[in-house]
């Protein structure tokens with residue numbers, strides 16, 4: 001077993017943008033002293049949108065103020081509102097339920113697939129009613145949701161499909177990028193996401209030109225971008241910052257290398273953890289179709305003991321999420337009486353996520369893997 005590192009290994013990178021500090025200072029100066037004094041939704045934002053459209057092959061990309069806001073804009077553009085239902089995962093992050101409720105609609109919670117930890121299409125189908133307007137699966141941990149099955153389900157029932165790919169940038173399934181399986185997808189640029197930045201932002205991705213035009217209008221108070229102060233729709237303030245757009249254009253060049261480094265560490269963990277399955281620790285498969293590399297999530301019945309063991313050996317882990325969404329105080333009243341989500345409840349008891357970021361060193365990754373392996377040596381089931 002490797003010696004514990006001198007300082008604890010943080011869950012997220014402690015020096016995300018260290019290499020880019022001088023570039024960022026230069027951008028702040030350039031944007032700040034630019035003659036046109038345009039700080040939002042300018043030419044740099046438009047260039048970033050075009051660059052991401054080219055990269056993903058999407059018909060259109062619309063920058064906005066966060067991943068959460070991207071979900072809200074898409075729901076609004078689709079006309080989801082009071083009386084409507086949207087099927088969301090029972091296990092995931094708060095915006096999945098909150099944005100639907102903010103739109104005036106009702107979230108209907110589908111149980112998850114026990115391996116992917118994403119909404120299970122077979123659990124979603126019986127939840128579809130005449131009120132259902134959209135399905136909103138999310139890629140949450142290390143494996144993409146079963147998008148071919150969701151696409152087929154949405155088409156068969158005439159529903160819109162919103163793909164919450166906020167953290168799955170770089171993932172592909174059957175050669176199709178995460179974000180391009182739904183009628184609309186999105187990426188979040190909050191700092192810890194794969195294409196994170198030192199600020200808030202995100203994009204909507206879609207091939208639907210009408211939807212893109214509506215999102216563009218809604219992100220800036222319902223204006224059409226031509227006639228100022230003519231408001232066609234009740235919009236939102238969800239604009240994008242020119243400093244961040246220039247910074248993201250700069251960082252885009254290194255994105256593939258950073259994604260490759262994440263994939264390399266993730267594959268290393270999977271090789272180290274494969275033998276632990278017989279000791280009750282379930283890790284995602286090595287590489288493969290539909291994988292992406294945001295955080296590295298494993299399942300074990302001894303989750304809390306593993307969490308403490310990691311902390312004692314200088315490794316910071318996170319529990320995403322300690323409760324299913326319908327068990328959250330904010331969302332419990334949207335759950336129907338008697339409904340249960342056994343796989344979501346099991347994941348909430350068993351899931352734990354390990355550090356995974358491009359500037360994690362080989363020695364740190366090895367220490368993390370050693371620490372997990374040593375734990376199962378003591379706590380593993382002897383079957």
Ligand SMILES: *Cc1c(COP(=O)(O)O)cnc(C)c1O
Nearest residue numbers: 066067068095138166167188190
């Ligand atoms: C991060 C995230 C969001 C929200 O994005 P923000 O930019 O933080 O608002 C939504 N859905 C998923 C799956 C996310 O990971």
